[in-house]
Amino acid sequence: MSSYDVVIIGAGPGGYNAAIRAGQLGLKVACVEGRETLGGTCLNVGCMPSKALLHASELYEAAAGGELTALGVEVTPTLNLAQMMKQKADSVEALTKGVEFLFRKNKVEWIKGWGRIDGPGRVQVKLHEGGERLLETKNIVIATGSEPTPLPGVDIDNARILDSTGALSLPEVPRHLVVIGAGVIGLELGSVWRRLGSQVTVVEYLDRICPGLDGETAKTLQRTLSKQGMNFKLGTKVSGAKTGKSGVTLTLEPAAGGTSEPLEADYVLVAIGRRPYTKGLGLENVGLNTDKRGMLANDKHQSGVPGVWVIGDVTSGPMLAHKAEDEAVACIERIAGHAAEVNYGVIPGVIYTRPEVASVGKGEEELKAEGRAYKVGKFPFTANSRAKINHETEGFVKILADANTDQILGVHMIGPSVGELIGEYCVAMEFSASAEDIALTCHPHPTRSEAGRQAAMGVHGWTMQA
């Protein structure tokens, strides 16, 4: 039997960052991963392959849709889907190999197989090479991530009815792709296939897209995606699916009830959320329970059982790679006896559509519900010189600041590459900055970041452009 300071189950952004930090701190650490490669959902079938296809499809559409021609660049593109998929797979491989390198560098033992908690301080691994191995450890970190939430009656076969993994590897461009769920996955992957030539219909149960996102920002995103040709059926539920050789017939109904109608698609993407993954983990062997969503509770990353820790998608909070990563580092620091915190008020979210959406902190609806007095500064990209010169004027930056103290409470952006701008506001909020702090800080010209500064000026009525 091998003995460790920490055994981590799962090698996604939660698990691999925890493992690497443990190695850096000199802890004896093993990371058990059931997938053949390291990196979890994010590197293998999530963040990274989706961004590879978003980038490539954006360039394809710029060429095919005449955007480049308008700039004086004449090209007639041909889609080579196989090559697009290959470059995605090559990038993913390079990234997962990068984690392998970091494991070796930081003396993390990678144990290939499925792990099961056997009892306090014991993890049993069903090894890929055959046989089992029992690991004895002072600490167990559960970082087993999440899986797609199934939709009863619309069974995923990854042939015609897809989850996100299937939609990242289609062998052809769908004629009509129906996306169920107008959340992050639906809009990002719907955008990929629309850009490559699919008709895309998004069916959403609620009467708005992206629940949780600031309402004005979500409305602007929907309007922009509709202009690009994405169809939305809001307030609609899917009550059944019949799969044939060449496609699927869905039955749609108004969410509030009413007459049903059929909708034909050659592919359907089910993207109605993700749920924590704890299958076969042996939680019962240490007396751990999940809530009704299947989620493991934690208090500062510690489960209810001494020596068992929980991080990432499998526990509460947004299901985001950078949230898992922050929890990983804080959890290991705590195991090593150091003080560490995750500031859950400052976790940014980005939707990588075009235009992008980026936000951090509270939205207007949330502040109203709290009865908090706030001021708004808003600046449109139509008045930002860099956006104008690049013909990317869709969207705005909105800064919400406390009406009394001027402290920044939330920042919501939709516009060109705003995912790259939001970090500035995360730093500002970590330092409890005021809108005035941003307004009085010199920003480079001509950049999109000036739109943020102007929005901050707007909080005080000092906006200079527009």
Ligand code: FAD
């Ligand atoms: P995971 O990455 O899910 O890793 C868990 C790992 O544990 C898996 O590899 C699994 O095989 C392994 N495992 C599970 N059980 C066991 C066991 N018993 N034994 C051994 N191994 C086990 N987030 C962002 O921040 N930005 C994005 O752009 C983004 N894009 C996304 C796009 C898509 C299509 C999807 C699906 C997700 C995306 N996400 C994005 C979310 C992000 O992938 C997750 O938040 C992140 O991967 C969570 O990390 P994790 O370590 O908690 O879990």
Ligand code: NAI
């Ligand atoms: P989501 O929670 O973002 O969106 C799901 C959508 O489906 C919601 O709008 C919801 O109202 C709708 N819905 C739920 N049940 C439905 C039903 N029966 N019929 C129709 N609509 C229904 O979940 P999604 O898009 O599956 O993504 C899962 C997770 O992955 C998210 O939590 C997200 O954080 C993460 N992710 C993050 C990305 C990023 O950071 N850019 C990219 C992709 C995923």
